[in-house]
Amino acid sequence: MVLSPPMKRGNATLSGYGTTIFEAMSALAREHQAVNLGQGFPDDKGTLTLRQAAAAYVVEGHNQYPPMMGMPALRQAVSAHAARCYDLTVDWQTEVLITSGATEALLDCFLGLLEVGDEVVLLEPAYDTYAPVIRRLGAIPRAVRLVPPSWALPIDELRAAFSAKTKLLVLNSPMNPTGKVFTRDELAVLAKLCIDHDAFAVCDEVYEHLTFGPSHIPLATLPGMRERTARIGSAGKTFSITGWKVGYITAPSAMLQPITKAHQFATFTTPPNLQHAVALGLGFEKAFFDALGDPLARSRDRLRTGLERLGIPTLPCDGTYFLVLDIAKWQQPGEDDIAFCKRLVLEAGVVLIPMSAFYESNAPTNLVRACFCKADATLDAALERLAPFVTAG
Ligand code: PMP
Numbered sequence: 001m002v003l004s005p006p007m008k009r010g011n012a013t014l015s016g017y018g019t020t021i022f023e024a025m026s027a028l029a030r031e032h033q034a035v036n037l038g039q040g041f042p043d044d045k046g047t048l049t050l051r052q053a054a055a056a057y058v059v060e061g062h063n064q065y066p067p068m069m070g071m072p073a074l075r076q077a078v079s080a081h082a083a084r085c086y087d088l089t090v091d092w093q094t095e096v097l098i099t100s101g102a103t104e105a106l107l108d109c110f111l112g113l114l115e116v117g118d119e120v121v122l123l124e125p126a127y128d129t130y131a132p133v134i135r136r137l138g139a140i141p142r143a144v145r146l147v148p149p150s151w152a153l154p155i156d157e158l159r160a161a162f163s164a165k166t167k168l169l170v171l172n173s174p175m176n177p178t179g180k181v182f183t184r185d186e187l188a189v190l191a192k193l194c195i196d197h198d199a200f201a202v203c204d205e206v207y208e209h210l211t212f213g214p215s216h217i218p219l220a221t222l223p224g225m226r227e228r229t230a231r232i233g234s235a236g237k238t239f240s241i242t243g244w245k246v247g248y249i250t251a252p253s254a255m256l257q258p259i260t261k262a263h264q265f266a267t268f269t270t271p272p273n274l275q276h277a278v279a280l281g282l283g284f285e286k287a288f289f290d291a292l293g294d295p296l297a298r299s300r301d302r303l304r305t306g307l308e309r310l311g312i313p314t315l316p317c318d319g320t321y322f323l324v325l326d327i328a329k330w331q332q333p334g335e336d337d338i339a340f341c342k343r344l345v346l347e348a349g350v351v352l353i354p355m356s357a358f359y360e361s362n363a364p365t366n367l368v369r370a371c372f373c374k375a376d377a378t379l380d381a382a383l384e385r386l387a388p389f390v391t392a393g
């Protein structure tokens with residue numbers, strides 16, 4: 001008997017999105033043996049103490065479900081880290097949730113806080129998971145575009161985006177892909193708008209320790225914001241272990257409750273050995289976290305200097321793994337940033353990320369993102385391959 005395939009279709013909103021640009025470009029890099037400055041992951045193996053602790057914990061046999069909110073040792077470490085680094089008081093029992101990466105944390109926040117028809121203020125360019133999930137939930141993203149090259153916050157447009165319908169603001173600082181670290185003055189404007197409109201803030205702070213000059217200021221530390229803010233961190237970035245997917249949320253208990261419901265129905269928990277190891281890591285002294293930006297700043301400078309020598313303009317970058325380049329001079333007539341990046345793989349053997357991936361529509365077409373959390377040899381290899389491409393163009 002020949003069975004016919006089902007006539008019904010999967011969810012229309014999600015079916016309308018392609019495979020993420022990071023996955024697509026990493027696949028292209030593998031296919032063409034290109035130097036991959038696309039997806040944001042470090043070349044290094046990750047903090048050794050944590051790798052050893054995670055391995056030992058598995059071998060010792062701690063392999064069953066940990067508590068749903070997260071292992072007490074890790075929740076205590078998250079709370080102590082917030083106090084040590086930002087003077088934020090967080091109750092580890094009611095105000096901390098451990099998640100399977102910041103990606104799950106964001107999903108939990110959106111699932112737990114949004115209703116159909118709610119509006120969400122986003123700052124574009126925005127990390128690529130926010131808008132699709134918000135739309136899938138029947139909520140409405142209201143994107144406000146930062147203005148390059150300094151990625152300035154357009155205050156009038158920001159004010160216009162907030163209304164009585166605004167349920168929450170999503171803020172990513174330090175910001176992927178721009179490398180912008182929001183200043184206290186900018187945060188004060190955002191805080192006032194949240195307070196005036198009784199909106200929550202979901203703060204994606206995965207790059208909290210990866211800054212090169214201006215320190216990261218959590219929005220939750222501004223007056224009136226702690227009680228309405230969910231602060232999200234990721235061990236992946238802090239300890240150079242992006243594949244582990246251990247994230248955390250701190251939020252006031254009433255706000256965290258519906259978010260925790262989302263977590264309990266989504267993943268319920270996160271592998272115990274990884275939680276155990278991250279608890280050790282978050283327990284490191286403040287000097288460890290303060291020094292994390294130094295090697296990255298050197299890598300940013302190595303890439304930026306090399307690109308500038310080739311005549312490729314770069315935009316300012318004070319944090320994260322990413323540098324934005326202006327490639328207008330090398331684009332063919334009518335070629336957008338996606339087509340440019342694909343051609344670059346074939347002609348130069350270098351993978352970069354088109355910035356339009358971080359916009360819902362009408363994106364600038366002359367900007368691309370390069371990831372610099374790589375070994376010197378990787379950065380140098382990319383620059384060597386770009387040299388003949390740039391000269392030929
Ligand atoms: N937010 C931003 C801004 C990111 O760049 C990333 C990428 N890792 C994430 C969230 C997801 O973090 P995780 O890997 O912990 O899920």
Ligand code: GLN
Pocket residue numbers: 020022023038039040041176
């Ligand atoms: N955050 C990473 C980046 O911006 C990608 C993570 C992913 O592939 N989902 O490159």
